[in-house]
Amino acid sequence: MEMFLGYVKAFAIGGLVCMIAQILINKTKMTSARILVMFLLLGVFLEVIDVFKYIENFAGAGITIPITGFGSTIVKGAKEGAKIGFFEAITYGFRNMAGGLTAAVFFGFFFALIFKSHSKKA
Amino acid sequence: MEDKQYMEYVHANAQKSNHLVTLVWAFIVGGIICCIGQGFGDLFKFALPNWEKSKIAALVSMTMIFLGSFLTGIGVYDKLGAKAGGGSIVPITGFANSVVSPAMEFNKEGIVLGMMAKMFVVAGPIIVAGTVSSVASGIIYYIVGLFQ
Numbered sequence: 001m002e003m004f005l006g007y008v009k010a011f012a013i014g015g016l017v018c019m020i021a022q023i024l025i026n027k028t029k030m031t032s033a034r035i036l037v038m039f040l041l042l043g044v045f046l047e048v049i050d051v052f053k054y055i056e057n058f059a060g061a062g063i064t065i066p067i068t069g070f071g072s073t074i075v076k077g078a079k080e081g082a083k084i085g086f087f088e089a090i091t092y093g094f095r096n097m098a099g100g101l102t103a104a105v106f107f108g109f110f111f112a113l114i115f116k117s118h119s120k121k122a
Numbered sequence: 123m124e125d126k127q128y129m130e131y132v133h134a135n136a137q138k139s140n141h142l143v144t145l146v147w148a149f150i151v152g153g154i155i156c157c158i159g160q161g162f163g164d165l166f167k168f169a170l171p172n173w174e175k176s177k178i179a180a181l182v183s184m185t186m187i188f189l190g191s192f193l194t195g196i197g198v199y200d201k202l203g204a205k206a207g208g209g210s211i212v213p214i215t216g217f218a219n220s221v222v223s224p225a226m227e228f229n230k231e232g233i234v235l236g237m238m239a240k241m242f243v244v245a246g247p248i249i250v251a252g253t254v255s256s257v258a259s260g261i262i263y264y265i266v267g268l269f270q
Contacts, residue, residue: 003164010160011153014213018152019145021208026141032211032220033244037251039212044255048262061160064179065186066152066212067248073179074256082263089264093256097249099180100214103187104221104245111195112225112237 006060013055013062036067043071070100144207151202151209159186159213183214190215194222220244 021035030038043066046052052072055063063069074093081092162182170178190213193199199219203210210216221241228240242249 007157007160010156014156014159015149015153015209018206018209018212019149021152021212022145022148023208025208025211026144032216033247035208035211036217036220036244037247040248040251041255044252044259048259061163061182062153062156065156065159065182065214067214067217069179070183070214070217070248070252071255073176074252075259076176078256078260079263082260082267086264089260090257091260093260094253096176096180097252097256100183100187100217101249103184104191104218105241107188107191107218108221108225108241109237111191111222112229112241115195115197115226116229 009058010060010062010065013059014065015062017063017066017068039067040071043068044075045071047072047075070097073097147206148209151206152213153209155186155209155213155215158189162186186214187218190218191222194219195226199223217245217248220248 017039021039024030024035024038043052046055046068052063052068056072064072073096077096078089078093081088081090081095084092159182162185163178166173166178166181170181173181190199193202193215199210199215200223203216203219210219221244224243225237225241228236230236231240
């Protein structure tokens with residue numbers, strides 16, 4: 001039951017985050033790059049002011065699966081690295097990006113090789 | 123004149139309802155994608171009990187990125203995106219889509235300057251923003267740490 005409730009919360013908060021993005025798209029005609037950067041920075045901000053963990057405890061994947069989660073892991077890495085030394089402070093954030101970036105770039109390359117473009121724009 | 127006013131009224135209402143429809147779509151699709159992520163999180167926690175939390179989280183992101191890339195490859199994600207808007211852009215699968223979609227689109231312009239370069243049309247700003255905030259927050263935490 002508790003697990004089920006976790007999914008309901010993830011759905012609600014995740015949906016809410018996406019709905020806010022949609023409102024911005026409708027009202028300002030922002031492109032997806034701007035939206036993604038904005039929400040990444042929102043995640044960074046929420047982590048820096050130490051609020052992210054409370055939202056994460058409540059919503060789980062509802063806040064970590066949107067790109068806000070990516071921003072938060074970056075700051076988490078920086079925070080962790082800063083305890084060790086200066087070099088770690090400035091590099092551990094990127095280290096936490098490594099998994100996602102590797103996956104995105106590798107699968108991007110791989111699938112672009114395999115599949116032909118579906119868009120009829122060209 | 124009245125016709126024109128009526129048309130304006132209809133048009134304004136149609137836009138309003140379109141706006142609401144896109145919000146509902148974004149909410150539902152975004153919520154479902156997050157639930158799928160939650161599902162992978164629970165699955166990996168169960169399957170890999172020795173892994174620390176941050177590694178599980180990274181693995182979930184990578185799995186979602188794989189799914190996003192694959193669905194973009196077979197052309198499903200962009201169709202979904204046309205309806206879902208923000209619901210398909212903001213989740214990490216949307217990040218994957220923003221990498222794969224231009225990579226596929228520009229593949230015909232060559233592997234190096236087409237695919238590999240254009241892959242970062244949308245992802246580039248994200249990587250730059252992420253790296254800058256990583257270094258900035260790292261320096262801040264380091265300096266704060268010196269005084270503690």
